[in-house]
Amino acid sequence: MPHPLQGYRTPARAMHWIVAAAVLLMIPAGLVMTREGISRPLQDALFLFHKNTGVLLFFLILARLAYRLMHPPPPLPASMPGWQRRAAGASHAALYALLIAMPVSGFVRVRAGGFPIELLDRLGAGPWLAKSEPLAEFAKDFHAFAAFTLIGVLFIHVGAALHHAMIRRDGVWQRMWPPVARS
Template sequence: MPPKDTFDSPAYRPTARLLHWLIAALILLMIPAGQIMIVKGLPRGLQDALFLFHKNAGVVIGLLMLVRLGFRLRYPPPPLPPSVAPLQARIAGITHALLCLLVFVMVVSGYLRVMAGGFPIEGLDALGVPDLMGRNPGLETVAKTTHAITRLALVVLIGLHIGAALFHALWLRDGVMARMAPRRSVK
């Protein structure tokens, strides 16, 4: 049974919270890095460092998301408090599913864009993971477009997710956000 939070509703397990916040932090770093790295006239050293970070952090996010998905299948999330209306709970479920889906689309499209473009992913190279596809300009273009469009949808959903969490924490004060808080008192 998951621990209880201060509002006496079930909390997410510590592993689920850790995975959530690790992935969230990486994604929130990836967004500006991805935007800055494509700016024309950026100093080459900075641009290279940002591309290196962005590609390799994308692989880490993909692996963490797989672990998170496996953990979630084994340990479903705790139920929402009864104070959350059914429509609101449904919207939250859809939003979470879309967030996960879009993160996976970003990881896959980023990987395909890099590999089909003939670029390395240094972390995978260091681990001896072979290039599974080789250069493919057509696939590179589709993956690049998919990555760019999905990024916009992901940013909107992240904004909605953060807004909803803050609404629960600051306005409703119903304990919904406290269930995923990184540090909490456990009864």
Template sequence: MLRYTLPAILLHWLIALLIISAFALGVTMVDIPGITPTKLKYFSWHKWLGITVLGFASLRLLWRLGHKAPKYPAVMPDWQRSAAHGLHALLYVLMFAIPVSGYLYSLAAGVPVVYLGVLPLPAVIDANPEWKPIFKQIHYWFNMTLLTMFALHVAAALKHHFIDRDGVFKRMLP
């Protein structure tokens, strides 16, 4: 059985954990009424997670460009291979698009992003009340798309493990 490299496996699971955490925190923080110290803290943590995802996604993409993914089993139908490639491509796009859209939303809202409370990120756009709701909606819909693609990814992995028993799932296990 061909497997992914250890760095690819570690980055996959680390990024997955960070994305799940950022998503859960995002859902939690927007449900807190008003502006409270806890809500502000959660917004900061959410942004820090997003920036961290962006950094690790960049490392993962660089690693992936230099290391081919293991081939799918020969018994896997062509349509499943195509669907898997498309899904993975979309997941990569979203790993970049979601943090960038959140960053732009924050800047459009006039809120600077300071990574871990110590490293101010450059303001690539000025505060803009007209752009704020647009970036907010983009960020939201990218996240809803990611949630759907994540569910498909997990369902496909479980199908390969429990139904097909073709080793596809085990390629990404540590």
């Protein structure tokens, strides 16, 4: 039985699982809302959910990054090979980059397309961008590319977590699970 590793603090765990749940809801919403042939009321509801949750996620991700800078993650097990440590670092960097790129590109796509973001509009944030179809199309294409890249990186992240939980049983999974740190 491996020695217990230091786990993430409760705020880091809570933010991780809130972001995970939101992203796991955003992916199917984004995929369904852009399909042809779905009912207009469902499409409208999904767009509202996707745009406004994206705004909230952007600020939560920024808070999570700030927290991570102030509270570095606990060390990985000494038994973990160097290539796995590098892969973990690269996948976490990719996740953070994509989790920032997604709401930013979504914002640009929506605002440059001349569409509302209801949460920001209610807060009086203003459009911040002039309407531009070329910019909106570029942001739309980038958002779609980043979405599928994010899905791929998430599969790697979840696969690695399950590998550590079920095969290696080296305590890496327990660093983040459960969502609240045990005392």
